[in-house]
Amino acid sequence: MVSPTPLQAFSGVQKAPTKTSKQTLVDGEKMTGAQALIRALEDLGVQDVFGIPGGAILPVYHQIHDDTKFRFVLMRHEQGAGHAAEGYAVATGRVGVCIVTSGPGATNMVTPIADANMDSVPLVVISGQVGIDSIGTDAFQEADTVGITYPVVKHSYLVTDAQDIPRVLAEAHYIARSGRPGPVVVDVSKTAQVGEMYYSWPQKMILPGYNPTTKPHGHVLREAAKLFEQSYRPVLYVGGGAMRSNAGAQVKELADLTDSPIVTTLPARGIVPDSDPKVLGMLGMHGTLAATAATQKCDLLVAIGARFDDRVTGKMDAFAPAARVIHIDIDPAEIGKRRQPDVPIVGDVAEVLDALNAEIKRGQAIRGATNLKPWWNLINSWREKYPMKYDEETPDGTLSPQWVVEELSRQAAPSTIWVSGVGQHQMWASQLIDFENPHSWISSGGLGTMGFGLPAAIGARVGSARDFGGKKPVWLIDGDGSFQMTSEELAAAFIDNAPVKIAILNNSVYGMVRQWQTLFYDKHYSQTSIQDGENTEDIVNVPDFVKLAEAYSCVGIRATTQDEAKAAIKRANEINDRPVLIDFRVYKDAMVWPMVAAGQSNDTVTYKPGVQPLLHNDTTDSGSDSGADEPQNDTDHAAVADGATAAEQSKE
Amino acid sequence: MAIYPASTPHSERHTLSVLVENRPGVLARIAGLFARRAFNINSLSVSPTERPDISRVTVTADVEQVPLEQIIKQLNKLLHVLKIVDLDNTDAVERELVLIKVAANETNRSDVLEIVRLFRVRVVDVHPESLTIEATGAEGKIDALLGLLHDYGIIELVRSGAVAVTRGPHALSEKVVGSEIRGR
Ligand SMILES: Cc1ncc(C[n+]2csc(CCOP(=O)(O)OP(=O)(O)O)c2C)c(N)n1
Numbered sequence: 138m139v140s141p142t143p144l145q146a147f148s149g150v151q152k153a154p155t156k157t158s159k160q161t162l163v164d165g166e167k168m169t170g171a172q173a174l175i176r177a178l179e180d181l182g183v184q185d186v187f188g189i190p191g192g193a194i195l196p197v198y199h200q201i202h203d204d205t206k207f208r209f210v211l212m213r214h215e216q217g218a219g220h221a222a223e224g225y226a227v228a229t230g231r232v233g234v235c236i237v238t239s240g241p242g243a244t245n246m247v248t249p250i251a252d253a254n255m256d257s258v259p260l261v262v263i264s265g266q267v268g269i270d271s272i273g274t275d276a277f278q279e280a281d282t283v284g285i286t287y288p289v290v291k292h293s294y295l296v297t298d299a300q301d302i303p304r305v306l307a308e309a310h311y312i313a314r315s316g317r318p319g320p321v322v323v324d325v326s327k328t329a330q331v332g333e334m335y336y337s338w339p340q341k342m343i344l345p346g347y348n349p350t351t352k353p354h355g356h357v358l359r360e361a362a363k364l365f366e367q368s369y370r371p372v373l374y375v376g377g378g379a380m381r382s383n384a385g386a387q388v389k390e391l392a393d394l395t396d397s398p399i400v401t402t403l404p405a406r407g408i409v410p411d412s413d414p415k416v417l418g419m420l421g422m423h424g425t426l427a428a429t430a431a432t433q434k435c436d437l438l439v440a441i442g443a444r445f446d447d448r449v450t451g452k453m454d455a456f457a458p459a460a461r462v463i464h465i466d467i468d469p470a471e472i473g474k475r476r477q478p479d480v481p482i483v484g485d486v487a488e489v490l491d492a493l494n495a496e497i498k499r500g501q502a503i504r505g506a507t508n509l510k511p512w513w514n515l516i517n518s519w520r521e522k523y524p525m526k527y528d529e530e531t532p533d534g535t536l537s538p539q540w541v542v543e544e545l546s547r548q549a550a551p552s553t554i555w556v557s558g559v560g561q562h563q564m565w566a567s568q569l570i571d572f573e574n575p576h577s578w579i580s581s582g583g584l585g586t587m588g589f590g591l592p593a594a595i596g597a598r599v600g601s602a603r604d605f606g607g608k609k610p611v612w613l614i615d616g617d618g619s620f621q622m623t624s625e626e627l628a629a630a631f632i633d634n635a636p637v638k639i640a641i642l643n644n645s646v647y648g649m650v651r652q653w654q655t656l657f658y659d660k661h662y663s664q665t666s667i668q669d670g671e672n673t674e675d676i677v678n679v680p681d682f683v684k685l686a687e688a689y690s691c692v693g694i695r696a697t698t699q700d701e702a703k704a705a706i707k708r709a710n711e712i713n714d715r716p717v718l719i720d721f722r723v724y725k726d727a728m729v730w731p732m733v734a735a736g737q738s739n740d741t742v743t744y745k746p747g748v749q750p751l752l753h754n755d756t757t758d759s760g761s762d763s764g765a766d767e768p769q770n771d772t773d774h775a776a777v778a779d780g781a782t783a784a785e786q787s788k789e
Numbered sequence: 790m791a792i793y794p795a796s797t798p799h800s801e802r803h804t805l806s807v808l809v810e811n812r813p814g815v816l817a818r819i820a821g822l823f824a825r826r827a828f829n830i831n832s833l834s835v836s837p838t839e840r841p842d843i844s845r846v847t848v849t850a851d852v853e854q855v856p857l858e859q860i861i862k863q864l865n866k867l868l869h870v871l872k873i874v875d876l877d878n879t880d881a882v883e884r885e886l887v888l889i890k891v892a893a894n895e896t897n898r899s900d901v902l903e904i905v906r907l908f909r910v911r912v913v914d915v916h917p918e919s920l921t922i923e924a925t926g927a928e929g930k931i932d933a934l935l936g937l938l939h940d941y942g943i944i945e946l947v948r949s950g951a952v953a954v955t956r957g958p959h960a961l962s963e964k965v966v967g968s969e970i971r972g973r
Contacts, residue, residue, distance in 0.1 A: 283814065287821055292868045295814070312868070345965060346810065346868045470862035473855075 165335035170299030171196035177306040179206040180338045187218040191238020194265030196330040213625040217592035219249020224596030232259040239265040240278030250320045251289040255583025259318035266326040282324045291319030299332030307340040316349025317468040353484035362496040368437035371397040377404030378442020385575040387490035396509045400428035404582040407572030421449035423564040426523035440464045442486045445475035455738035531724035538642045538723035546570040552609045558590035558619025560649040562642040564729045566614040588622025590615040598635035617643040627689035630716040639718040644725040645670035686718035695720045800851040807846040808872040832950030871965045883953040892942035893920045
């Protein structure tokens with residue numbers, strides 16, 4: 138093979154024709170690369186594909202016919218296609234697939250690719266690319282897609298030869314779903330699409346540099362089991378990796394065996410049903426007080442498919458300071474990245490936990506289980522004293538957004554799949570919905586992508602139709618800000634028959650940002666009022682979400698009182714032939730509590746303004762520390778504001 | 790934990806040998822990974838190996854142990870990366886090629902040539918006002934040579950970056966299982 142000159146190495150295109158590809162393979166069915174691409178997707182068992190066509194991918198779209206074995210869902214924006222594929226992947230556990238055009242089509246996909254990369258969502262993104270003679274010439278709609286996406290993909294391909302298409306797709310699909318799942322980009326030049334090749338299946342994959350470890354080693358399991366024996370305050374800190382590995386049953390077994398409480402990250406909500414008494418809820422910046430407190434005070438932290446994100450840990454040095462750490466992850470690079478574990482275990486979470494549970498059982502048969510009564514007394518005292526609470530009454534008579542979320546949860550079918558945008562509503566959804574099933578909570582965790590909600594909900598609904606006969610309804614809880622980033626997908630939702638239910642918590646502002654402005658930026662509400670819920674003389678409902686829904690043939694309802702809200706939700710639950718959108722008018726100054734200010738120790742967690750139970754050392758299990766509920770002094774509220782940022786240091 | 794930027798002035802010198810598939814774009818992926826983590830590369834060289842399907846990247850950098858481990862793990866995640874070792878200086882042979890253009894005229898040429906002879910390096914170009922010297926060697930030798938030549942005035946200097954192999958009969962690529970990597 139001709140070795141690339143340095144310039145070629147950077148351009149990503151091998152200019153010299155490779156001898157190897159042409160000389161072999163005369164057997165197989167003769168067809169074009171485009172036909173092979175469609176055939177390979179069929180042979181991979183792909184059933185649903187999302188995307189938008191364009192010139193540089195047209196040969197491929199030309200091969201999509203009525204008898205093509207997958208369903209094609211036409212979205213209205215490539216970002217929407219990407220998020221839809223993500224929602225589909227999370228809801229079904231399968232690989233989400235997108236086909237988009239080159240240049241702007243591909244660049245529109247960068248956000249969902251990065252989003253999938255952060256949340257380990259298996260995605261195969263196929264993009265068109267200009268012909269190889271034009272690559273590197275600034276041809277029309279040319280973009281260096283592989284180059285642009287390098288830092289945010291699990292892997293990527295530039296395909297210049299038709300003959301490579303089936304193997305590359307087989308590899309891409311395998312890479313996306315195996316090991317730590319993630320997005321794989323396949324950029325297919327027009328040359329490869331129109332070129333002739335010989336198709337055969339199955340394909341032999343050539344991946345010498347890819348060997349994910351799934352099986353744990355024996356001795357670390359014994360060490361981990363020993364740590365459990367020696368600990369009196371264990372906590373299972375469960376993250377999205379456990380969800381990807383479908384390890385709900387194993388997590389529950391471990392918790393039951395060792396009597397350990399379960400705290401979860403945002404993506405792992407529902408991994409074990411919330412009704413299970415061992416589940417303390419989400420931890421971290423907006424977690425429950427019990428979850429955050431238990432983690433701060435634990436002596437054994439068992440990180441299970443979790444990556445110590447700063448929204449979880451707060452100030453890293455002060456996170457679970459007394460704990461020894463067991464870290465279980467399929468990605469070796471996650472282990473020791475943010476905190477050095479005492480026992481590192483690389484492997485697939487479900488497999489590791491199966492083995493660990495067996496090891497623990499063996500030990501308990503000899504030594505019995507540790508008595509954790511005092512630990513649970515302490516945890517339960519936190520739970521009793523500091524439940525998730527909010528004001529149902531609002532100063533201006535609008536709806537309480539938290540109440541709306543609880544009401545949605547109350548009226549929802551237990552099988553409901555919940556999707557969210559990004560902001561306060563996302564936190565309230567995570568805090569207040571009763572999650573009873575895994576894979577029923579879809580939200581952008583790592584990247585925090587506004588606009589994720591509607592397309593992801595559409596993807597989830599397509600997945601629900603595919604796998605569950607549409608029996609799992611899909612509710613999207615969205616913010617008025619987030620929704621407007623991808624609201625055009627209402628068209629896809631209606632036309633492609635994805636009857637999602639949409640609850641917009643319309644507070645008329647970018648609520649989450651406004652909350653920070655309130656707390657840390659001197660109530661200077663710079664550019665966070667979007668006025669879509671206004672009824673002033675100048676501005677009335679821009680946009681009018683009810684009319685917007687109706688413009689897309691969806692049902693639009695507005696709810697301003699609790700009675701209206703209850704009726705609207707009931708009606709939405711009854712409609713299944715088209716999307717329904719409810720515009721809930723909620724209080725603009727509602728805040729998400731508890732809260733840990735960014736960069737602060739989790740010990741500073743504020744349960745509600747003026748109440749910082751961990752700072753005041755409410756860690757006795759006597760339950761007699763009655764003063765903790767009341768504000769300790771006038772400056773307590775400022776202690777929250779003391780947090781985070783330099784901007785607020787200059788306050789006063 | 791992890792200290793960023795990964796390289797600080799007092800960090801220890803490490804030599805990483807990275808075996809990669811010989812494909813377009815591999816170097817960009819590796820370089821990008823270093824760049825993102827503020828890893829200040831001292832030298833980097835890439836070239837084919839005894840196997841045409843495999844290239845070898847040699848990176849030297851001053852870096853702390855903890856970020857280095859993280860970088861090695863992240864490099865390992867790149868699918869084109871087949872094998873990485875942090876070469877132990879005592880058990881490896883390391884060489885660099887340098888071309889040095891020294892300002893040397895009639896009056897001091899013989900002094901410079903004396904240094905050339907002492908270091909057993911070669912003169913590859915002679916001009917009334919300059920000498921160009923080719924030198925290979927480990928970093929220490931080259932630094933010493935440059936130190937001595939410095940006083941005469943170095944007009945131009947280019948270094949290849951270090952390459953390194955372990956001592957003894959074994960090749961790094963022996964650890965790469967599987968047959969020749971072709972196609973794509
Ligand atoms: C694409 C994108 N842009 C900006 C942000 C920063 N951001 C985080 S939350 C938020 C406000 C969200 O407002 P809304 O969707 O109305 O939800 P609310 O907080 O009011 O519930 C913004 C602007 C982001 N996360 N994503």
